Amino acid sequence: MALGSGVAHGADEILGWDTSNFRIGGYVRAWTSFNLQNPPETPEDDRWDPSMVRGSLMLDADLKTGPLYWKAIGRADAEYKTDYLERLEDQNQAATPGGPGSDLTDTYNQGELREFYFDYSATDRVRFRVGKQQVVWGETDFFRAMDVVHGFDYRWRSFLEPESDELRKPLILVDTTIDIPEAGGSLQLLLRPGLDRDKDIGNTYDLFGGRWALQPNKGIDFLAPGLLTTNHDHSDGDADDPTGGVRWSGFAGGIGYSIAYLKTFNNDPVVNSAFAPYKEAPEGTLGDFIHPEIDLFGVTLNGYVPSIDSVLSTEIVYTKDAAFNVGTNFFGGALPGFGGIKKKDVLQTMVRLDKNLNLQSLLGTQRPSFFSVQVFDKWIQSYDRDDDIVELVGFGAPIKEHTTLLTAILGLNYKNDSINPMLAVGTDLSNGGGFVIPSVEFVMGDSWRLRAEADLFFHDGQKEPGEIERDTHLFGGFANNNQLLFRLTRQF
Structure with missing residues (x-):
């Protein structure tokens, strides 16, 4: 049946447009979480x-047009305002009105075109990916050292969402x-022109x-x-400034390796204090x-070791x-970290073992x-306790020369x-505390997935109101x- 003038026929054609090179998929997802403890602030x-109580719709589309391969990923998120959120919102409005905490559902709700780029192969050796995208560098999972091309959105789920792609904030890159x-091997050149929000x-x-x-x-x-x-x-962190990097990735003697340089932004924010600008x-x-x-x-390295089958x-x-921010006792301890900013070189190392166990x-x-x-270690170079660096802004504990974390x-x-x-x-081997996350995922056919999870934290110290x-x-901030x-x- 013809749908209009000039309309082609066939299952792969709609309104004259060849759809054989087009694919769209995605998911509909719902979360519900419950407090297992009573936060003392309320x-x-x-x-x-x-x-x-949160829902998401994600659409993932691919299109081939001549020499270009296009990708678009959009996601819309919406939350129901639970009684607990309404209580937090009321406290925000009473104590600190006018900010994003005064309308929490508006803060958590969002809709955006998360990725939109095209791939182009200029030759059999040279490939370009241009547009809003995600680039993953490094080998780490929970705590990242090299995977800092992008920042992460930890507002609605902290670090707990199992798919990093859902939390990573895409950027406009070449x-x-x-x-x-x-x-x-291959050489990767990464340019961020500074066109992002x-x-x-x-x-x-x-x-x-x-x-x-926290x-x-x-x-x-x-x-x-x-x-x-x-x-x-x-002036020292202008989002409009171009950034980027270069990475060589190769394989030699049974070892995969990479060598990289990256200019980017301090992923974690620091406070430019009004008391010590x-x-x-x-x-x-x-x-x-x-x-x-x-x-x-x-530098990254990875390889199979037959002697330990890992x-x-x-x-x-x-x-x-x-x-870093300084001032563990600033303003009598009421404003820790507001004593200024100090810069230090940092050496971060990670060692990981992956193994299949016959259980x-x-x-x-x-x-x-x-x-x-x-095992992940963060080593502050030229460390001096008199620098008075805080580990977390707003908390009085000083950072240690080494912070070592273990995950499994x-x-x-x-x-x-x-x-x-x-x-x-x-677990934080240097300061105590950690997390335990048992979960189970049920796979129901090709389409349905159900995940049940408990997020449990333990600590050696916590700050009371x-x-x-x-x-x-x-x-301690997750107490x-x-x-x-x-x-x-x-x-x-």
């Missing part, structure tokens, strides 16, 4: 209250790859008093007018969050002029189980991989924030 008992088989730079955290604000900051919106602002135009006065009454530019030099990986990254007879699994353990993952498979339990654990403290390190989560996905 007057009510919040245990067992829903902390998140990614050029040149294959050089004579040397056994300001908010696409660096990591974004819950600084507005939402469900993932204790005791739930219900306190630090981004409210008159407190702190986010400044992406600072760095290079220029801040706009906020207390200060500005900024992302100073940094230079990274990195794959070993390592990542070594030297960061020049990483920015069939012990646990009844259907096939060998995946096991991975990773064990994945099991049952019933032809239709039931897949997993256990992820991590109004407290002056000196012992809250990374995982009283254990969660039970269910995630249902329909792929298409």
Whole structure:
């Protein structure tokens, strides 16, 4: 049946357009999470209250037009305002009105074209990918040293969403790859022209008093007018400045390796304090969050070791002029970290072992189980305790010369991989604390996936509301924030 003048016939043609080179897929996904503990910031008992009721629609489209291959990925997210969120919102409006914490669902809701780029092969050796995209460098999982081309959006789920692609913030890039088989590798040239939105730079955290604000900051919106602002135009961290890098990746003697240089932004923001301005006065009454530019030099190695039947990986990254906040006792301990900014070179190393374990007879699994353990160390160069660097802005604990973290993952498979339990654990070997995340994913046919997960944190110190403290390190900020989560996905 003809649909109109000049319309071609056939299953691969619609309205005269050849659809044989077009594909679209995606998912519909829903999350529900519940508080397993009572956060002390609110007057009510919040245990067992829903902390998140969220839905997402993601569309992923591919199109081939002549020599160009196009990719577009869009995602829309919407949340239901639970009673718990409404209580946090009310506290924000009462104490720090006018900021993003005054309308939490508006902060969590978003719709965007996450990726939109084209691939073009100029020759059989030279390829270009141009547009908004994600580029992954490095070997690390939970704690990243080399994978800092992009920032991550940790506002709505912290670091817990298992797919990093869902949290990574895509950028407009020109990614050029040149294959050089004579040397056994390829050269990647990465240019970010500086055309992105300001908010696409660096990591974004819950600084507005939402469900993932570090204790005791739930219900306190630090981004409210008159407190702190986010400044992406600072002279030492202007989001409009072009950045980029170069990486050589190769394979030699059974070892995969890469050597890279990257100019980017300090992924974690630091405070340009109004009491000790760095290079220029801040706009906020207390200060500005900024992302100073940094230079990274990195090496990665990975290879199979027959004697232990495992794959070993390592990542070594030297960061020049990483920015830190100082002042563990600033303003009598009421504003730790607001004593200024100090820059230090940092050496980060990671060693990881990946191995298949034969647990069939012990646990009844259907096939060998995946096991991975990773040790990550952050070493501040020319460390001097008198520098008075804080580990976390707003918390009084000083950072140590070495911060060493250990993580491990064990994945099991049952019933032809239709039931897949997993256990992820991590601990801060330098300061104490960590997490335990047991989960199970049910695979139901080709389209449906159900994930159940518990996010459990332990710590050696925590900050109570109004407290002056000196012992809250990374995982202490997650105190009283254990969660039970269910995630249902329909792929298409």
